[in-house]
Amino acid sequence: MAMTINKAGSDTELREIAALADVIWHECFPDIISEGQIDYMVEKFQSYKAMTKQIIDQDYSYFSVRDDGELCGYIGVRPEKDNRFFLSKLYLRHDKRGRGIASEMLGRVYAEARDCGKTSVYLTVNKHNDHAIAVYKNAGFTVIDEAVTDIGGGYVMDDYILSRDV
Numbered sequence: 001m002a003m004t005i006n007k008a009g010s011d012t013e014l015r016e017i018a019a020l021a022d023v024i025w026h027e028c029f030p031d032i033i034s035e036g037q038i039d040y041m042v043e044k045f046q047s048y049k050a051m052t053k054q055i056i057d058q059d060y061s062y063f064s065v066r067d068d069g070e071l072c073g074y075i076g077v078r079p080e081k082d083n084r085f086f087l088s089k090l091y092l093r094h095d096k097r098g099r100g101i102a103s104e105m106l107g108r109v110y111a112e113a114r115d116c117g118k119t120s121v122y123l124t125v126n127k128h129n130d131h132a133i134a135v136y137k138n139a140g141f142t143v144i145d146e147a148v149t150d151i152g153g154g155y156v157m158d159d160y161i162l163s164r165d166v
């Protein structure tokens with residue numbers, strides 16, 4: 001297996017990530033949030049248009065995760081103005097899970113954070129996303145807070161906030 005994690009630079013690659021996001025979100029979230037909320041959040045946060053705006057206006061970076069060249073996951077991050085680095089997205093297609101790829105993805109996030117001079121990585125995760133929470137805790141993250149965020153459309157995100165020093 002030749003696994004690569006590279007910064008997503010081109011429009012073509014961002015469109016590829018948007019298509020993968022649509023697949024992964026509809027596969028992993030139906031037990032946690034409604035189909036209507038999944039559609040709404042994919043369009044609002046993970047469409048090509050939304051990600052392009054995040055990169056241009058909000059200092060986001062996206063990374064593509066490929067196995068033998070095939071896109072199978074992605075990472076979204078953003079440096080904060082203080083000493084923190086925000087891990088916004090960590091997504092891996094179902095058939096690639098449980099193989100150590102997620103830990104490599106997290107390792108890349110820590111490296112990117114350190115390269116930006118940051119000393120901690122934080123993230124938000126749905127309170128019912130038990131597997132992701134277990135993965136983050138196993139990686140050394142701890143719950144530091146919780147947040148209910150109104151995202152419009154009549155929907156809210158009900159999250160824990162986790163953090164880890166890097």
Ligand SMILES: CC(C)(COP(=O)(O)OP(=O)(O)OC[C@H]1O[C@@H](n2cnc3c(N)ncnc32)[C@H](O)[C@@H]1OP(=O)(O)O)[C@@H](O)C(=O)NCCC(=O)NCCS
Nearest residue numbers: 028090091092097098099100102103124125132134135138
């Ligand atoms: C979150 C995600 C990227 C994790 O990837 P994964 O392949 O499922 O993760 P793994 O099963 O390889 O687990 C990663 C590590 O956590 C450990 N782990 C997994 N479940 C665990 C548990 N219940 N308790 C303790 N450790 C656990 C694994 O042993 C592994 O450690 P290792 O690499 O040191 O051996 C993936 O499940 C995913 O994309 N999920 C859907 C999207 C999502 O929810 N993203 C997060 C949104 S905030």
